[in-house]
Amino acid sequence: MTKTLILPVALAAALAATVPGVAQTPPFQTAAPVAYLEDLSTGAVLYAKDADRRMPPASMAKMMTAYVAFDLIKKGDLKLDQMVTVRPETWKKWHGPAAGSTMFLSAGEQVSVENLIYGIVVLSGNDACVVLAEQIAGTEEAFVNLMNQKAKELGLTNSHFGTSNGWPDGGVTYVTARDLAHLADATIKQHPELYKKFYSRRDFTWGKTLGSGSDITQANRDPLLGRVAGADGLKTGHTDEAGYGFTGSAEQNGRRLVMVVAGLNTFNQRIEESVRFMDWGFRAWKAKPIVAKGKRVGTADVQLGDAREVGLVAPNALSITIPAGTDPKMTARLVYDGPVKAPIKAGQHIADLVVTTEGGSPQTLPLVAEADVAEAGFFGRAWAGLMALFGA
Secondary structure, eight states, X not given: OXXXXXXXXXXXXXXXXXXXXXXXXXXXXXXXXXXXXXXXXXXXXXXXXXXXXXXXXXXXXXXXXXXXXXXXXXXXXXXXXXXXXXXXXXXXHTOSGGGOSOOOOOTTOEEEHHHHHHHHHTTOOHHHHHHHHHHHHSSHHHHHHHHHHHHHHTTOTTOBOSSSSOOOOTTSXXXXXXXXXXXXXXXXXXXXXXXXXXXXXXXXXXXXXXTTOOEEEEEOOOSSTTTSTTEEEEEEEEETTTEEEEXXXXXXXXXXXXXXXXXXXXXHHHHHHHHHHHHHHHXXXXXXXXXXXXXXXXXXXXXXXXXXXXXXXXXXXXXXXXXXXXXXXXXXXXXXXXXXXXXXXXXXXXXXXXXXXXXXXXXXXXXXXXXXXXXXXXHHHHHHHHHHHTTO
């Protein structure tokens, strides 16, 4: 059962001590038909324009292909040094100008999983996606089932995948800007080392030119890399149907933002709008510290433990995102599914602090258990059962 509690008097008073008044959202206009910007550090949605419209993702679908691969690598079911053979049938379908972005794989070539992922993330290779998909699941169709399973697990309720690379498929594949941002969030938080290794690479060399046999080096199309401080991902996309789109992220001074733009008209417009959007997110908004690391915010009820409650503390310094130059009034509440069943480990995430500013969206910050709580002994469990029977 979800419990919502009023904050302790001291903390509630501290939050209420800010200057009253509504914090007006800083103005921003974009040519992108679809746009979304979220501060991942706090969960604050800074901008949303048609963010829940279903749309074709083009190559931004490859973020899910990479996420599935990262998950398997983390579990030990896929190795970066594992070698994969390019099937001649796959090469035949995914080479040449009509096959879109390519890693320039060759039929029968042996390539490592690591290099295939570079081919997907940096080069946006349609061929690399299908080769990796077939290695993981046997067929691309079976791999797509894994993509949709992961989408469901991540709560991407407005997304569905029909291919591993986002190739136009008559509307079978669709996403929303909000779902793409949440996929980026999951990639960054659940697989930080793999994210850092693959997504921020500026270029990658694979394949040989015809005739001279020179190495082929292609640049990462990420419009933020080298243009916005702290930029380190994620993925562009373009088809005639989808227009030019981009899901990107950057981190500055402890704040990580994720942005999505879609439906733009040109390559250069995507660069301009992406850079301007991310710059606005960092300049027009600021972090406001509200709880120091280790500070107790409240308590949570415990079920079948050797203590009836456990303290809730901040795992690190907690901040919220507010418009720069303002100090709006805030309200906050504790939310958790409780009573929390023992055993509980110190540092375990068991509750959230939900802070709402006037004129802003709720921001959810994690709280963890202050101390270990062991399971109650036999007599303790018996007594708890007796109390429950009588509604005590």
